[in-house]
Each structure stands twice: as C-alpha cells, then as structure tokens.
Amino acid sequence: MEEDKFVCSEICPHFNKINNVKSLEPKSEEYQKLSNMFKLFSDETRLRIICSLLKEELCVCDLCELLGLNQSQVSHQLQLLRNSKLVKFRREGKQIFYSLDDEHVELIIQMALNHILEEEKKNGRM
Amino acid sequence: MEEDKFVCSEICPHFNKINNVKSLEPKSEEYQKLSNMFKLFSDETRLRIICSLLKEELCVCDLCELLGLNQSQVSHQLQLLRNSKLVKFRREGKQIFYSLDDEHVELIIQMALNHILEEEKKNGRM
DNA sequence: TTTTCATATGAGTATTCGTTCATATGATTG
C-alpha cells in the first residue's frame, strides 16, 4: 500500500490545495458514519420502505402489500433500519407498526430527488 | 414471488394508508436513480473523494496523496462518479483535473452530516 | 393450552462491489 503511494514527481502535488482540503474535511470517524447512513439509502428496496414510512406509520404487512415484497425481505431490511435507529416501532396486538425516527431523512431524500428531477429536466431539453 | 405475497387476513391491510402512500411516493424509475445516487455516497473511499472535490479542483495524483490511496483505486472510483455525471474533468497536459459538477451534492452531504452530529450530541448526553 | 397469526431471525446461496495487478492510452519530452 505504502510502496505505490506515489506522488507524480515534482509537477503534480498541489500541496497548498491538499492542505486546504485537509483542514476542511470531516474527520475519518464521521466519514464512516456518513457512508453507513448513505448505505441505508442505497438499496432500492430499503429506500422504498423508508419513503413509504415518510408519509405514514405502517405495519410490516402493509409494506409487503404496498411494495410487492415478501415478509422476510421486509423484516430483514427493517432490522437494518432499526439497528441504525432510523425507524422506531410499536406493538399493537400481533402487529408491529413502524415509523421514521428522524427529522433529517426527509430533507436528505428531498434534496436528492431535486437533483434527480433537475437532471431529468436538463437532459430532456438537450 | 407472487405466491407468498400474502396479506395478513382481514385485520391488517390498511388500504387507505396504502393508497395514500402510493399516491405520494416517487415513481419507480426515480427510486432507481435515487438509490444509484446514494450508492455513490455509500462507499467511504468515494465519499472522501467527493468531499475533497467539494472544496477544490484536484488532479488524480492530488487525490492519491491526500487520501493515501493508490492511483488505480482513485481512477476506478472517479470513473463511477464520471458515469453518473457527478464530476467533470479537464485535461491540462498530462494531468486531469476533476471537480464536482453538481450543486446538490454539498447540500445532501451537509444534511447528512447534521444528522450525524446531532446523533452524536444526543448520545453524548445520555 | 393448543393453534393461529404477524413478525423476527439464522443459515445458505447468489450477486454485487471494491481492490489489486497488469496493461493500455494519450500527452509530453528528449
């Protein structure tokens, strides 16, 4: 790893830039947490579950019905979301109702959606 | 797939909820684009590259130096970012300079970072 | 208290994805 960490002779290393960036960037622990968070959004199934819960509290079975997924699939994904404290749940008889436990999620997804939609508009015009 | 798409007898399907959610949620094509976008942020290496480019235009070699990665690794990740139009680049002699080609990226990461930091604060207090 | 229903979970498998190594490309320099 260290052996091929080359620096392109004398031309390239823009050390002023590099030091500038170094001073501004998040700490490495934060990078890990950030990427873990984005990982939760990166699977389409999970994302659809999250977006569904944005609007309504739903039970596992509702999610299966809504998304056309089997129960095991939904429960496994919900487990991941639970572990990351992104969703909360309450029991009501035999059913368990899930809802989002985070105020930022909606904003983040909305931003990303804005990006997508603008991208579409841009490509539509060219 | 279809066979085990059960609906928990008569109790569960909260069809009014389900229909409400259905009417509000993004279209399935958008889900795919959204998850693809988040996938780009979900790898720590890629995320560090993105965050570095947030501040400065940098050449491949700068990124290697800055992040302690080998050239192949950086180029492969840049290829993914290029394919998704998240970065742009310009050639200057032998070097290629990359920069971000998107205004939303910074906002999205900032939101997520807010989330992380608040989470930390919350846990610190308990 | 046995059965049923909604959900959770573990193991196994298939697939996706990141890294590495080797090599290619394309611009510059001698």
Add this chain to the structure above:
DNA sequence: CAATCATATGAACGAATACTCATATGAAAA
C-alpha cells in the same frame, strides 16, 4: 519516434450484502 509520465481500464479475486427458505417467537384466539 522512443521514452516517460499521468491516468484509464480490464480481468480476477475476495469481501460484503440482499434474497430465499426454514424455523423461532410472542401475542391473541379458540
């Protein structure tokens, strides 16, 4: 035009992860 330098790319391998199937749990109903 041969050599060198910065970067790109393809193939192979390994690790991570999503899905499936089978089974467990825990509440309610019979």
